[in-house]
Each structure stands twice: as structure tokens, then as C-alpha cells.
Amino acid sequence: MARVLVVDDDRTVREVVVSYLRAHEHEVVEVGDGEAALRAMRETPADLVVLDLMLPGIDGIEVCRRLRLAGDTPVVMLTALGEETDRVMGLEVGADDYVTKPFSPRELALRVDSVLRRSSTPPAPRRLVDGDVVVEEAAHTAYRAGVPLALTGREFDLLRFLVAHPGTAYSRDDLLRHVWGWSIGDQSTVTVHVRRLREKVEKDPTHPERLVTVWGVGYRWEADGVG
Numbered sequence: 001m002a003r004v005l006v007v008d009d010d011r012t013v014r015e016v017v018v019s020y021l022r023a024h025e026h027e028v029v030e031v032g033d034g035e036a037a038l039r040a041m042r043e044t045p046a047d048l049v050v051l052d053l054m055l056p057g058i059d060g061i062e063v064c065r066r067l068r069l070a071g072d073t074p075v076v077m078l079t080a081l082g083e084e085t086d087r088v089m090g091l092e093v094g095a096d097d098y099v100t101k102p103f104s105p106r107e108l109a110l111r112v113d114s115v116l117r118r119s120s121t122p123p124a125p126r127r128l129v130d131g132d133v134v135v136e137e138a139a140h141t142a143y144r145a146g147v148p149l150a151l152t153g154r155e156f157d158l159l160r161f162l163v164a165h166p167g168t169a170y171s172r173d174d175l176l177r178h179v180w181g182w183s184i185g186d187q188s189t190v191t192v193h194v195r196r197l198r199e200k201v202e203k204d205p206t207h208p209e210r211l212v213t214v215w216g217v218g219y220r221w222e223a224d225g226v227g
Helices: 011-023 034-043 060-070 084-092 105-120 153-164 172-180 188-201
Strands: 003-007 027-031 048-052 075-080 097-101 127-130 133-136 141-144 211-214 218-221
Touching: 003 011, 003 034, 011 027, 011 048, 011 105, 027 034, 034 048, 034 060, 048 060, 048 105, 060 075, 060 084, 075 084, 075 105, 084 097, 084 188, 097 105, 105 153, 127 153, 133 153, 141 153, 153 172, 153 188, 153 218, 172 188, 172 218, 188 211, 188 218
Parallel strands: 003 027, 003 048, 048 075, 075 097
Antiparallel strands: 127 133, 133 141, 211 218
């Protein structure tokens, strides 16, 4: 059982989400705005936050940004159908997953369970090294040239997977399946995370040498930055 904070200014949406999450045996706390969400996380941190983007006062993007500055609590965002810009912004500030409104409460509950499993599964005690990039699976940390990388949980999972499988080209669908655990999903999720990861591991993100694009296929990690 996990403690989940549900943040949405629509009481009806909160009631439905809370009901389904409690049916999945989670302890659920609900609030209606961003300030209350941040206060709740300071007082009694949750294991995961379900966060609506459109909130009165402090919006969901800013709440997610502040949560990321404070720690690595997983965030599942609720976005309006068709608002791709909002989804991308949510991913850019570190959301782990998103569900578009109107949504299936059952799908949301399953997404929450999936994110919680990934964040709570003990990592294998491996140390992956590729040139100056080091991934410490047990500690869930990564370094470039000895400097710790500020990675979200998803970015770490993506880097870990790629470094563990150098020289292999993966489509965005492949990465959604292997890293996100999704059989279907929005491929822009992968695109955003690849761009963010490049900003942290490449000397020049506009001319990547490590996380390279394989045109017509997807992406490949080049060992030792040889590309």
C-alpha cells in the first residue's frame, strides 16, 4: 500500500480518482489547489502525486517543478485532451507519466500502480560504466565526469537502459515498452525525455555523440561517445 496525494480542483474528479485508488488499497489524501498540495507534501510526504495541470493559484506545472526541486516523488499528471503543449511541459519539468482527460479511472489506477512498482523495485546492484558516464543502479545515481547528474526517475531509467544496451537501435515504441512499461502510449514522451537526457550527458546536445538518432528507426547509445 502506498500513500497517494490527489490534487485536482474538481471535487467530482477527486472523488472518482480517490475511490479507484482506495480500491487498489492505497492510502489517499486529496486537496484542491497547488498551495495545499505543497503544504501537504511538506507535512506528510506522499509516495506518489496525481496532479492536475489546471489548478487555481499555483498551477500543476509549477507544483511539479517545486516537487522536483525538493525530491524525486513520482508524479502522474492529468492533462486536457489534445493539449500536447501541456503534456510536453509536464514531462519537461519531470512528470513520470500523464493521463489525458476525460480518462478511465481504472487506467489511471493502473498507471499509478505501474509507476509505484518501478519506483519501489530494488535495483540490481550493478555499476554501469561507459567512458565518463557512470550509472550506479543500487544507489539510483548517475555521474558524468565525476559530477552527479540531476535526473528524474524516468531519465535515470532511460539512461540506465541505454547504457546497459550500447550499440542497439531502439524505436520509440521499444523504449516505451522497455523503460516505461507501456504497450501503447504517446511517442512524444520518449522524444521529450531523450532531449532532456541529451542536455545532461552530451557535450553539445545539438550535435549528440552518445545518444544518437537513428533516422527511420529511433535512438541508439554509442559506447564511449563514438558516433
